[in-house]
Amino acid sequence: MIELKNVTRRFGNTVAVDNLNLTIETGEVCVLVGSSGCGKSTTLRMINRLLPHSAGEILVDGEDVNAMNAEQLRLNMGYVIQGTGLFPHWTVARNIAMVPHLLKWPKERIDARVEELMTLLDLDPATHASKYPQQLSGGQAQRVGVARALAADPNILLMDEPFGALDAITRDNLQMEMLRIQRQVRKTTVFVTHDIDEALKLATRIAVMDQGRIIQHDTPENILRHP
Ligand code: ADP
Ligand code: ADP
Numbered sequence: 001m002i003e004l005k006n007v008t009r010r011f012g013n014t015v016a017v018d019n020l021n022l023t024i025e026t027g028e029v030c031v032l033v034g035s036s037g038c039g040k041s042t043t044l045r046m047i048n049r050l051l052p053h054s055a056g057e058i059l060v061d062g063e064d065v066n067a068m069n070a071e072q073l074r075l076n077m078g079y080v081i082q083g084t085g086l087f088p089h090w091t092v093a094r095n096i097a098m099v100p101h102l103l104k105w106p107k108e109r110i111d112a113r114v115e116e117l118m119t120l121l122d123l124d125p126a127t128h129a130s131k132y133p134q135q136l137s138g139g140q141a142q143r144v145g146v147a148r149a150l151a152a153d154p155n156i157l158l159m160d161e162p163f164g165a166l167d168a169i170t171r172d173n174l175q176m177e178m179l180r181i182q183r184q185v186r187k188t189t190v191f192v193t194h195d196i197d198e199a200l201k202l203a204t205r206i207a208v209m210d211q212g213r214i215i216q217h218d219t220p221e222n223i224l225r226h227p
Contacts, residue, residue: 001026002047002156002188007056009042016042018212019056024205026061029189030134031199034209041194044158047190048077060156062079075099077156078149078187082164084141086133092118092144093129099152117147120181134212139170143177150185157187163198175201185217 002024009017017039024030032040045051046058049065058065065073086095093114094101100110118125121143134140142162148210149157163171175198193199199206200220208216208223216223 003059003060005057008054010054015212022207025089026188027186029202029204031191031203031206032209033193033196033199033206038209039212040209041160044160044190044192048073048158052179075152076154077158080149080159080162082161084145088133091130094138096147096151121147138166161192211220
């Protein structure tokens, strides 16, 4: 469970996130939706402490994120962003293996995990494992980004507009993939998008943000009924 209690983040005089309260239950896919600049990314990045919060409290399974060490945070939370952040001079396999490698898993275990994840993400290991990111399509690269985030089996998946740069068809495919993967691995997920249709498709709960606050927090069904 992720709990944000009276969380505020300021950048100089800008209040990016304003006294926000949000509870995300274990196994839930919470989609933060709202127009550009409303504070979605800032909220997401405070959860894994990529950005420190200015005030309030963020708890993961009851533990204050400020009390966790950096490694614990990175291992516990997979992070996927638009543009993937893949290392261009590393192969697909090495990119996916990044965290298991840092954890010093034995080579056989890493190889098996990479193959398993590529298969899960519908990437043929024989064809793609030895490729470099620039040899992939946008959709394939984004799949590798998701595989990398899942590699060490984190409890939480944080996704920041991961499909924002993809064409409509690829985007639709990746959304369907996410639904299928969620049924298989069931991660507590916080997903940021400005696209309400994407939110309605993927969410178990939607938090609608406006000017650093949550103005609605409900199931997709209820949001559709009372927009
Ligand atoms: P994205 O929109 O893909 O999340 P960024 O994280 O770079 O891209 O920026 C998020 C928002 O924060 C944007 O509205 C951007 O203009 C703003 N922003 C980012 N960095 C700064 C900065 N150093 N000063 C002012 N605004 C910034
Ligand atoms: P969203 O993800 O909903 O587009 P952000 O969380 O990126 O919104 O930004 C919320 C507000 O905080 C915006 O006004 C943005 O310009 C500002 N902001 C975000 N990052 C920075 C930063 N690094 N420096 C200054 N202002 C920022």
